[in-house]
Amino acid sequence: MKKELKITALAAAIILSGCASDSDSTASLPLETNHSETAIQTDNLVQSIESAEQSIAGAKDIELSWFATSAMRDAQEALKEAKEYYSVFELDPAKANSSSGFFSSKTNIQAAEDAVNQFNLHFAKANKIRQQSLSVLDEAFSYRHQLTEIEAAKHYPNTAKQLESELKRLVNYVADDKPERATKAQPALVTKQRALEVKTVTKIYLSPAQKELARLKKANVALHAPETLASASATLTAAEAFIASEPRATAKIKDKADEAMFSLKHAGNISDVVKKLKAMPEKDYERHVLSFERMLLNISLALGAQDMRDQPIGTHGKNLVAYIKQQRQDVGNEQQLIAELNQEIDALSREAEKVASLESQISQLNAEKLAQQQTEVIPAVPVKAAEEKVATEQPTPETQAQTADTDAVES
Secondary structure, three states: OHHHHHHHHHHHHHHHOOOOOHHHOOOOHHHHHHHHHHHHHHHHHHHHHHHHHHHHHHHOOOOHHHHOHHHHHHHHHHHHHHHHHHHHHHOOHHHHHOEOOOOOOOEHHHHHHHHHHHHHHHHHHHHHHHHHHHHHOHHHHHHHHHHHHOOHHHHOHHHHHHHHHHHHHHHHHHHOOOHHHHHHHHHHHHHHHHHHHHHHHHHHHHHHHHHHHHHHHHOOHHHHOHHHHHHHHHHHHHHHHHHHHOOOOHHHHHHHHHHHHHHHHHHHHHHHHHHHHHHOOHHHHHHHHHHHHHHHHHHHHHHOOOOOOOOOHHHHHHHHHHHHHHHHHHHHHHHHHHHHHHHHHHHHHHHHHHHHHHHHHHHHHHHHHHHHHHOOOOOOOOHHHHHHHHHHHOOOHHHHHHHHHHHHHHO
């Protein structure tokens, strides 16, 4: 549609701005100017219609029709009217300046432009209503967002739909310029929204535990393990209470849900053992006790502890626990000792690095000193002193004669 509008507008511009003959050029100047202006108007109108269509498309993402139903309906009707007026001269540009109706003083293009302006006014009003609603009902919309995040409508569709309708009613107050009524009604709605949030979170995280508790009660677990079941039930109740107080503390909620399920499974296991004991004949009592004792023995041997079967089973269990604690303490002491030794090794390593660094520095200094000694030279003798020395060392005539006599005697 957008492409067709542009092509049609371009065609209209070409037709309306067609060249006149040379002989009539002077006489036709006003008409050509009018056609050119109409072509520009048409192009602007097409762009305005395209912009309006884009606004309508973007309005879906922000639920603008939900926030301002009436204003958006008026905006869409205005846009539809603009398109209808434009369609009159879309294929026949000459009709752009024709009357839009028998009793109207506006041309088709003027009527289309007015309709676009009306669209802009209604659309701006819709945006204003949305912004004001989000501001006045910020807490309610915050809960609405949270309910969407946890998919409350999936778990409780009827309740979620009812709360959505109540929120819409408050938004309509804002749209009708009655924000004080919306503000006054918000607390009651928020209370219901929070209740739905708690209910939804409880169902998401505690539904398995709640079903397990119902199953245990139906299986008469309370008859065989009443205390264990009561404790498990209390754990589940505590988890429910925590969700009611902090429904968005997801990590802690998961931990408490796991704890509740653990307690319930424990209750079921205890109940099964008690039922077996109740159904066991007296002749099997000894075998059952021996199997339990054998289990403790296997644990002792696996840990490297001594055989404790000479002790009462209760004492056997306590001593086994004490042995395990001592082993863990010994391991802890060994780990601490290892850590201390590692620290000492690290300290010695650092000292060794320092010594190596000092030795390197000393070697470098010695090398520099030796190089300096090798490059030292004898200080130069002044020129005058050198000449005097040479003069004193040259032989005189008397010295030469004495030397000759000495040579003759020696020969």
